[in-house]
Amino acid sequence: MSVTGVWIVGAVPDQEVRNLLSASVQNSSPAPEHRDALGELAWWRRKAPASMFTTSTCSPGDASADEDALRLSAFFDTCHDDSDSGERLREAVMDRFPPDVGEGLFVATARKASPFSALAYALGPDATLQLPGWFGDFLLDAGQVRTQLPSAEETLTLTGATRRDAIERIRAWMTGLGDDPAHAADELLDGPLRVLRHAARTGQGAAGQVRWY
Template sequence: MRPYGKIRHVDSLSGREHMVSSTGVWIVGVIPGDEAVPLSERFASPAGRRPAIPGHADDREVSFTSQPGQPTSAAGRLIDLILSHGPIPDTVRDALMALYPAEEGPGLYVTAVRKVRPAVALRYGLEAEGVSSSPGWLGDFLLTAEEVRQVLPLAEAALALTAPQRAAVLARIDEWMSGLGESPDFDVAELLDRPLGVLRHASENGAGAAGLTAWY
């Protein structure tokens, strides 16, 4: 059994999961290049290759009140929009889980946060422009080795930020985590650095890469 267990997709489409005692999981890992091509055809349109989220950039309501940092209805609308893509087929999910490295390291990032979806927190931090350069549909994606090489420059532009832009993005991620989550010691910088590190590792080794989200 791999150390992070078998992740199953258990999304509710209500967009209000943060109101109950639950945990968001995000896995980003390399997969063998020769396995990525046939899987990508099964993964394609339902979840993995949709464009970046439309519409939210036009939502002018702030997502959190300044005091005491409580979520507004805009935060709920963002979650609703993100969850509208529906689940990844279990057969594809199980196949990807079997291909990930057995241990965390340069080729595997696994994070779990109480009452928060980590990939959604990253999306909130990056805002619409940064997300448009990110692969997949908010945490769920599958890239062949060739696609990793194509996507990596865009991911570098979106995630390899310098001050003060990096500080602003990290502050927004922390705002989401603090407003909705229960993990005060979570290292928000990991959400920028670790997934990008996995993509770099995949590119250097001629591998594919895949991301999966889950909600327990």
């Protein structure tokens, strides 16, 4: 059975965010923490400079995942809150996203792979931790959007060889772990930042969600 990874980043009216955060605090229990997040982050920092994929000699552009890539993917998956309260909050946020993709909504999908995981692999651990929230999941009010926007801009505004390397890594993830060789890698860098800038400009909050379908 095939699965599809999704990363959604959308603007949400500021008051709606405040209401959701207030209700979440009142009605949820603390999310379980990864059993060894600090240890896995330290391991990732050691491994990050090297490629975790082997390029195919038979099919140019294809890659196969090494054991390190599988371990990193598993770590990303365990960093997300899959509790009932977490899922209820995600569904409530989904209902408040803009109806159409545009300045206020970015949606990335990939067959068999998580778009956010591909981006994190491309950026590396320290840059990934500069993004809002925790590994792609976040819910920010308007003030928090304005505060965190500069870090997101510094992280995602890549140029020249740095951008080319990031795009190559995204494509390696999408072919080595997923089945999406034509994925729009540029949009993984540009789309979330477009939404955050729109939210800051219009005085809105913003949310990000990593999901599987």
